[in-house]
Amino acid sequence: MAKKDARRLTIDDLWKIERVGAPVLSPDGAQAVCAVSRYDMEKNKGYGSLVLLSTFGGAPRELTSCGEKDSEPQWSPSGTHIAFVAKREQEGKKDEAPQLYVIAPDGGEARRVTTLATGVSGIRWLPDGKRVAFISWVWPQLKGEKAQAKQVKADKDRKESAYVTEAHEWRYWDHNLPMGRVPHLFVADVASGKCVDLFEGTDLSLPWAEPDANCYAVHPDGKRIAFVHDPEPVKRILNGMALSEIELKSRKVRTLIADRAWDFGTPHYSHGGDRLALVARHIGKHHNAPSQLALFDMAALKWRVVSARWDREVASALRWSDDDAALYFTAEEDARCHLWRFDLANGSPAIVARGGWVQGFDVANGKVAYSADSMMHPSRAFCCLPDGTAQRIENFNDKLLAGVALGRAESVRYKGAQATAERADTQMWVVYPPGFDPKKKYPLLHSIHGGPHTASGDTWHYRWNNQVFASGNDAHGRNDHVVVC
Structure with missing residues (x-):
């Protein structure tokens, strides 16, 4: 219930909220690092910093503060360094594109590793702790960093604002794809900064659709990388992805799975390296087939779906348990997204942490850390305790939202137009204004999501925030709404 003297949530509040990213655990599980995004409305600019969190609780500690959108933190295998992606000014040189940096977790100055004109994203450490794999969008017909840098400068200096393209696909969601460029997989030497394009000349x-570190996986022996890619001559975002593996020393590539009836993603090697977990969609059967959990046997070179009997879609990257007996992932259920543990011996899924909406997670040394939001609060970071309960490990936004009234969010079900005895009822959310009075009449606001492949969930949204929609623009509730979605 809303406090009598509490104020209403506003759009300005949404921009003041510190947006907490998914925590990434240190190898010993004692700490987590996460990216926190902040926005300055007057400067019309966003910023990001890295924050250290103790999994035992306590105040967060800011690790970086001077970069532009510091993001994608990853602990080194030894836990002595954290790699991340940022645009910074260092030693009089300002990054034109995001670069790879490393910093010690106890603080100090971050060190720039790369100076690639084409930029860096999607990073992963190799097991030796001396190299980092990453993604960079390059012109495939050009060889070497100098040629790429020359083309970057030519693009920057061009006076025309329009492009002419014969590409089958040149835009994804709300942004153009880099013109003439494709995402390649690189490896950087952390000491020297030397980078190798593993795909050069192929x-x-x-x-192409927002590639990140979940597109590939580094083998525990550090000699191979598995990755998903479009095997067709004409690349299309909706083509099914194949699974291949590249040997780092020779750059020889072998295809592990190439079945046009299936689409594969998010590969992840087991700790022993004998199996590769991935998600698989049977697109030959249905174009919108759900993602299922699958395993690839590295010795037998065969794969199988292991979650076929489970009527849920695997909706995230995968993580192995420490003993390789189970896999962790997120999946939706009844308009919420939970963190699950799937036992590979008996095919049994179990909820580890309930949403709201689990946005990201990590597993290390018996610890599970995750971030989750709901219609009642923005993203927060948690650590799962041995007794199954969750402990919050940060306090971002508590002060800002302490005096803000929020309305109740309720999940309801109703008979849809095609409801039958066999067909389940339709789920719907009802969000009430703060201080809702059941004796009063309120205008109804229908918030329509962008379906049909997604649904309105129990999540905090910055573009379509149901709490803002439900709250009137004054303290007396004169413009309150009941929101359904």
């Missing part, structure tokens, strides 16, 4: 590229 027609290989990672998926």
Whole structure:
């Protein structure tokens, strides 16, 4: 219930909220690092910093503060360094594109590793702690960093604002794809900064639709990387992805799975390296087939779906348990997204942490850390305790939202137009204004999501925030709404 003297949530509040990213655990599980995004409305600019969190509780400690959108933190295998992606000014040189940096977790100055004109994203450490794999969008017909840098400068200096393209796909969601460029997989030497384009001279590229570190996986022996890619001559975002593996020393590539009836993603090696977990969609059966959990046997070179009997879609990257007996992932259920543990011996899924909406997670040394939001609060970071309960490990936004009234969010079910005895009822959310009075009449606001492949969930949204929609623009509730979605 809303406090009598509490104020209403506003759009300005949404921009003041510190947006907490998914925690990434240190190898010993004692600490987590996460990216926190902040926005300055007057400067019309966003910033990001890295924050250290203790999994035992306590105040967060800011690790970086001077970069532009510091993001994608990853602990080194030894836990002595954290790699991240940022645009910074260092030693009089300002990054034109995001670069790879490393910093010690106890503080100090971050060190720039790369100076690639084409930029860096999607990073992963190799097991030796001396190299980092990453993604960079390059012109495939050009060889070497100098040629790429020359083309970057030519693009920057061009006076025309329009492009002419014969590409089958040149835009994804709300942004143009880099013109003439494709995402390649690189490896950087952390000490020297030397970078190797593993795909140079081939027609290989990672998926074009926002490729990230979940497109590939580094083998525990550090000699191989598995990755998903479009095997077709004409690359299309909706093509099914194949699974291949590249040997780092020779750059020889072998195809592990190439079945046009299936689409594969998010590969992840087991700790022993004998199996590769991934998600698989049977697109030959249905174009919108749900993602299922699958395993690839590295010795037998065969794969199988292991979650076929479970009527849920695997909706995230995968993580192995420490003993390789189970896999962790997120999946939706009844308009909420939970963190699950799937036992591979008996095929049994169990909820580890309930949403709201689990946005990201990590597993290390018996610890599970995750971030989650709901219609009642923005993203927060948690650590799962041995007794199954969750402990919050940060306090971002508590002061800002302490005096803000929020309305109740309720999940309801109703008979849809095509409801039958066999067909389940339709789920719907009802969000009430703060201080809702059941004796009063309120205008109804229908918030329509962008379906049909997604649904309105129990999540905090910055573009379509149901709490803002429900709250009137004054303290007396004169413009309150009941929101359904």
